[in-house]
Amino acid sequence: MKKIWIGTNWKMTKTIEEGIQFTKGLREISEAVTSNLQLFIIPSHTSLVPIKPLTTAANIYLGAQNMHWEDSGPYTGEISPRMLAEIGIDMIELGHSERRQYFNENDEAINKKVHAALNYSIKPLVCIGENIDQKKQQISKETLAAQLKVCLQNLSEEQAKEVLIAYEPVWAIGEQGIPADASYVAEIHDFLRNTLEGLFAEVGSEIPILFGGSVNHDNFLDYIELENVNGLFIGRAAWNIESFQVILQQLDSHLASNVSPIL
Numbered sequence: 001m002k003k004i005w006i007g008t009n010w011k012m013t014k015t016i017e018e019g020i021q022f023t024k025g026l027r028e029i030s031e032a033v034t035s036n037l038q039l040f041i042i043p044s045h046t047s048l049v050p051i052k053p054l055t056t057a058a059n060i061y062l063g064a065q066n067m068h069w070e071d072s073g074p075y076t077g078e079i080s081p082r083m084l085a086e087i088g089i090d091m092i093e094l095g096h097s098e099r100r101q102y103f104n105e106n107d108e109a110i111n112k113k114v115h116a117a118l119n120y121s122i123k124p125l126v127c128i129g130e131n132i133d134q135k136k137q138q139i140s141k142e143t144l145a146a147q148l149k150v151c152l153q154n155l156s157e158e159q160a161k162e163v164l165i166a167y168e169p170v171w172a173i174g175e176q177g178i179p180a181d182a183s184y185v186a187e188i189h190d191f192l193r194n195t196l197e198g199l200f201a202e203v204g205s206e207i208p209i210l211f212g213g214s215v216n217h218d219n220f221l222d223y224i225e226l227e228n229v230n231g232l233f234i235g236r237a238a239w240n241i242e243s244f245q246v247i248l249q250q251l252d253s254h255l256a257s258n259v260s261p262i263l
């Protein structure tokens with residue numbers, strides 16, 4: 001059975017203590033999971049060190065929300081892959097739309113970070129997504145293809161195998177977000193799969209593509225059933241452990257009782 005990736009980026013929401021309580025709760029939930037779910041959490045940098053032992057014990061992947069591409073240097077306020085590797089994080093979220101919108105992160109910078117992460121055996125979770133204007137102008141696919149191509153530039157097949165993609169349409173994210181129709185998500189994920197296969201002939205079919213943006217209790221099953229949706233990247237609906245638990249338990253029973261569609 002293929003792995004299904006389910007995780008959450010806490011953004012700038014939780015203190016260390018709140019993060020520890022959440023992770024302890026998630027650890028209990030993870031012990032009851034019977035399907036092939038790979039859980040992950042992406043806390044703020046301050047919480048990574050105290051939370052690390054809790055995730056290791058529970059087989060929950062731990063990620064960071066951003067990093068610089070250099071190992072060290074005069075980059076005030078930044079954190080390096082070498083520092084994150086020292087903590088033992090498993091993955092790094094790169095290119096979230098908020099990083100692109102508020103901190104001018106672009107595909108070229110993300111590409112440097114992808115290479116830096118892989119040099120330290122940290123899995124890059126590369127976020128891509130079109131904004132509402134691009135969608136209205138009907139250039140979503142061109143936009144996404146360009147993002148994929150530049151963010152993953154100069155990766156070998158072996159390196160590409162370690163990458164995860166999160167498709168998060170910017171217009172679907174956050175409080176103002178409009179949940180995407182499952183048919184639209186299916187069309188875009190199929191397109192992303194084809195694009196990845198074009199870029200990486202050997203491993204393009206295996207790179208997990210997660211979906212994110214206003215995923216909630218009412219729509220998560222519609223998305224996860226789609227052929228090329230290999231996981232969910234959830235914000236608000238997963239920040240409260242009881243709310244996340246409802247999703248995880250339903251998903252776990254759904255996957256455990258309905259194995260064939262995701263093979």
Ligand code: PEP
Nearest residue numbers: 173174212213214235236
């Ligand atoms: C996000 O910001 O990446 C996200 C998926 O958030 P939400 O689920 O809250 O829309």
